[in-house]
Amino acid sequence: MTEPLENKKIVLGVSGSISCYKSIDLASRLVKAGALVDVVLSDAAQEFITPLAFQSITHRNVISNLFEYSSENPLEHITLAREADVIVLAPATANSIAKLANGFADNAISAICMATTAPILIAPAMDGNMYHNKAVQKNIDLLIEHGVHFVGPNAGRLASGLIGLGRLVEPEIITEHIKIVLGLTGDLKGMQIVVSAGGTQEAIDPVRVITNRSSGKMGYAIAEAARDRGGEVTLVTASSLPEPPGIKCLHVMSVAEMREAVLDSCNGADALIMAAAVSDYRPAEIANQKIKKKKGEENNISLDLVKNDDFFLEVPSGVMRIGFAAETEDLLSNAEIKLNSKGLSFIAANDVTQPDSGFNVDTNRVTLIDNNGKVEALPLLSKYEVGNSILDKMLQMSK
Template identity: 50%
Template sequence: MTNLKDKRILLGVTGSIAAYKAADLASRLTQGGAHVDVILTRAAEGFISPLSFQSLTGKKAFTDKELWGGEAHVLHVGLGHTADLLLIAPCTANTLAKLAQGQANDLLSITALAAQCPTMVAPAMDVGMYEHPATQENVRILQERDVYFAGPGEGRMASGLVGKGRMVEPAELIGHIRCVLGIGGKLAGKKIVITAGGTQEPIDPVRFITNRSSGKQGYALAQAAVDAGAEVTLISTPTALLPPIGARLVLARTAQDVLEAVLAASTGADALIMAAAVADFRPTKVAGKKLKKRDGIPQITLEAAPDVLKKVASLKADAERPRVVVGFAAESRDLLKNASEKLSSKKLDLIVANDISAEDAGFDLDDNRVILLFADGKQEKLSLRSKFEVAEIILSQIEILLENT
């Protein structure tokens, strides 16, 4: 979680049973390299102790007792002026009202007024409280002031009621935080289209031809692009992976689906990264009904599937074709030869080549070992590393390519 490293997160915790989630969140942020300062309201202390947060962050957690203490000349100003993000999670209806009306009667609300960084809230309250017109008006006011809302989610409440009002889970909150911290990043204002996963070419209504691509590298690229502030469109085949918060997800099942989605998203795009494993072949005919064993072994004839990169290469460079196009070459033999041929024939700016016969990298795994081949003949071999680290390097190279085009 590179864009969390060395960031100063000011975490406000208010009086909700969801305060236990804030402890998990503080731990995750700290493990991600962030410096986390915690402010607990008096009501929050009824659910969780300051010592819990101090144990997880390695830093003193603040309460109203320190409002005029000796931690800083004026504590709330010191905290508010040094933070990269003010996050209030959980945020009760009462705290939403304070923020909307500019009240300042405790350390957290005073600090919120003094803060000069983006503010994010993760609401947590019962269904009726969140839906109440007064709360909804406060939400509207805060949204107009560019306060970022993460949630609330839907589910069962402590009251036993089911509906909207649950604080979103810490893992999802991390995604929202990364999205906000990415604003103004090195790819801010850039439109990046990324494909991910393995296509599924149907044989009949229940069977299809696919490949071993998990989509992990494509999703890592999408997250890294969001972290860098880009406007991301993720074109993905069906997968169990969760798309990064902040990326626009377009589902595509077949090679034809991917082609149509790429062409639609690429107009005006700054970069296209084709990380998806698009089928080279597909059944010539798709059976309208499920093929039955009793009818014997079917004879399946294949034909060439649409070549997405070839179509992109044929687009007019000044109108429809992205400024930078990156391809992937997953090969089991003649890696550099095949990758170089694809780089040239598809008119790519960069191709990422990986040997799929390697046992410690590639399909289904969290790590990758690749070679970057550039149109100018330059090559860069990357040692085994996480797919997210690979993604960050690829995006750094795209940043350079965009500067030079």
């Protein structure tokens, strides 16, 4: 499977808000992600921004007037409405939201929205009082009732200088929500998937911990891939990476906290994918105060460590268990030992000695080994693609 926006047909409607400039960034992100972006501008939007700006980024026609068509096809708006995978209205003004809620079709954006069966995602942007206006709220409720998706608005400093709710959500977050909307009918729809990520931290004293080099990127990529295929995802994370939208995130530090959060989340789940690097040992005692440097001749101190229990074995048997083995030697044999001792369905063996795979990079190279003895070496892939390969195998093995 490729990246989620690759070759997706996205109609981006831009209406007349001061935040129009942000939709240039949005269009650019979508194009970079491989989407085919058709921009439709309202008349008011063109008071803020020109069709040329968008055309230069999308390299496609921009619809700026329903009746002045630039292509051969005077019914271009109907073609776009029919072929779109998703329609995104960002920024959406109070006026455009009102048109959509009440069935108006008097400009290109509203006509396309009326004529489509594709999902619609709206990112409102307006002054705080405008947003709280009863008519606006009623229109939003009506659209939600009709199955239209919303992202935002955010709270913050508005163009008027007032602080309030009404800011357009940042383009990178809108992009994530487009993926979520596109994935709603994906092949993981109805499945509950728990993913763990990051390196656990075991306290030595109030300021020091034992941890490892795991960044959490692999677990986050799996969680995002599962979300983008319609899965309901819980991410138990010991990483400080930003929370991905559309994913329930539970933050933990120690193995004991991770155990509790994972076992709780596994109730009713279909699968657990443990991408976290879980500490095998923890200090036997946690010092109440910061351990001070010894004075005089005494150079060495020692730390007693005790083994952490392996909670994989406590996961209910109905939950498919998938693990990771980050190894620096004897990759396959070490991974097989882990596969069998933890009762996993399959394991991703990960050679972390290579600069392009393993910790804190965006690519990875893993070998999937299952409990039937099948071994599949994957090439170097983005972590998102590795996530999708793991999810493909999870689906195959759950049939």
